[in-house]
Amino acid sequence: MxxxxxxxxxxxxxxxxxxxxxxxxxxxxxxxxxxxxxxxxxxxxxxxxxxxxxxxxxxxxxxxxxxxxxxxxxxxxxxxxxxxxxxxxxxxxxxxxxxxxxxxxxxxxxCEAEEPKVAESPEPSIPIITHSPVPKSCFDILPKVPLRYVWASLGFMLVIAAGIALYIFNAPSRSESYLGKAGNCTVFMKNSALLADTEFATEVLAYAEQQKIQCSADEYLLLMRSKQLKSYISGVPRLFFLRCKILREHNIEVCTGLENENGSFLE
CATH class of the missing domain: 1.10.10.10 (Winged helix-like DNA-binding domain superfamily/Winged helix DNA-binding domain)
Structure with missing residues (x-):
């Protein structure tokens, strides 16, 4: 189901x-x-x-x-x-x-319909007809449709199919992806090619586990990759490990670095 x-x-x-x-x-x-x-x-x-x-x-x-x-x-x-x-x-x-x-x-x-129940026949050996007999030719009961309307319908269907394909393959991806659990904290990461590296994900979760961070019900950990703050090595982006909390009464999220672990969030 x-x-x-x-x-x-x-x-x-x-x-x-x-x-x-x-x-x-x-x-x-x-x-x-x-x-x-x-x-x-x-x-x-x-x-x-x-x-x-x-x-x-x-x-x-x-x-x-x-x-x-x-x-x-x-x-x-x-x-x-x-x-x-x-x-x-x-x-x-x-x-x-x-x-x-x-x-x-x-x-x-x-989104998964149950299979319809099939009524049992009292006489299994005798077929039961539950529908009207089919005419000799089904086309005999269909109206004659001009050929140009058939081609127009096919063209319209192709346009719709192309639009659906463009939407699927160009749909924007989510900004964050689930990475795993570290203690009682859920860890997410901004979409990055690094997410495909399972060894990297394991090391990140192990690092977060070592910090022994305790998250409340509305807190989580977020890993971000940024090129705007340049590192000492040219062309190498930096990763930022943040601790975020949802302030529902203000409808915002506040994130701080892990070094501020003992600091309280704004209320």
Whole structure:
């Protein structure tokens, strides 16, 4: 079973992944509790789901330990991945002192229709005709269409197909991509050719792990590559490791260098 959010993000329940609907990006795997939480919110979209109900349906019923910390981390991870995949609107809303809600403004579609059930025949050996007999020639019941209209329709279809192809192959890529986890921090990187280097990604995550950084629910780590601030070696760009926090009340994000780890963000 698959769900589509705002015609952009595909939630595959079977694999527990979130990905772009255009199939040009690798899916992001989420944890089993996060998957169960998202399914629960989808089933009750527009209604507030209490923390107690979430604890039972996501953790307790599966023999797992539930806690406010585990729930907050799941919600934070889902928000981060959904935002990285291109939906800037708040998908999961916090209802203070009650629980969480999948916002009713978010368009959620079931994009994988169930297979229709085939009625069993009481007499398997006798074929059952469920439609009218086909005429000897189907073309006998079709109106005669001038040939010029046929060519015009084909030309229009080719123009539409060319436009779709241009949109797919020239669509702008997301500005940030998911890199992995370092401790309880989610690590993203501005789109760069370095993302294709798995050894580089592993080293970056290992470095972030060594810093023993603790991220709150609205914080994450961001790696940026820039040529504007030149390095000592000519032609070599610099990488910047930032710690970012979402200030929801101001609708902005604030990023600082890791050396300012103990400094507080603006409130």
């Amino acid at each position: 698959k769900y589509r959010f705002n015609d952009r993000i595909i939630f595959d329940v079977e694999t527990g992944t979130l990905s772009l609907s255009d199939l040009f990006d690798e899916p992001v795997t989420i944890s089993n509790p996060s998957k169960r939480l998202l399914r629960l919110l989808i089933a009750h979209q527009g209604d507030t789901v209490s923390r107690e109900a979430i604890f039972k349906k996501v953790w307790d019923d599966y023999g797992m330990i539930s806690s406010n910390n585990n729930l907050n981390q799941c919600v934070s991870k889902l928000r981060r991945v959904i935002k990285a995949l291109g939906i800037d609107d708040e998908v999961i809303a916090t209802v203070p002192k009650v629980g969480f809600m999948l916002r009713p403004e978010i368009m959620v579609e079931l």
